[in-house]
């Protein structure tokens with residue numbers, strides 16, 4: 001146990017060096033959140049590729065939490081929804097209810113091409129539309145999937161840190 005503790009202490013922080021700070025919050029809602037954003041993730045119909053990259057953005061290398069963005073388990077504790085995937089028929093109502101459960105001020109971040117414009121699932125029988133067709137989207141992160149750097153940069157744009 002002590003050996004492990006000494007190793008952790010000796011290794012120190014291994015996250016990537018922080019890139020330059022973004023110019024400022026992207027939206028008026030983001031500005032009102034004061035540099036700390038609690039995020040509830042919702043998979044509305046993703047292939048899980050975007051989830052892998054979100055996991056990486058919050059992992060030890062990119063460590064998005066150091067910029068004030070934190071994933072939470074309940075929409076009632078959240079300021080923002082991080083939505084992935086084209087919205088499937090079965091997820092329209094749960095997505096709307098999750099949004100309604102988030103206290104204001106709140107914002108929606110669409111992560112990935114599917115969330116932005118249905119991507120490769122456009123026209124599929126089970127797809128209702130993009131996230132923007134169901135909820136007011138304030139921030140979009142393009143890519144299939146977006147890189148963890150792009151996701152982290154978008155979150156930093158919201159926290160302003």
Ligand code: SF4
Pocket residue numbers: 045046047048049050084085086111112113114115119120143144145146
């Ligand atoms: S944008 Fe690409 S990686 Fe993300 S859910 Fe769609 S197909 Fe999967």
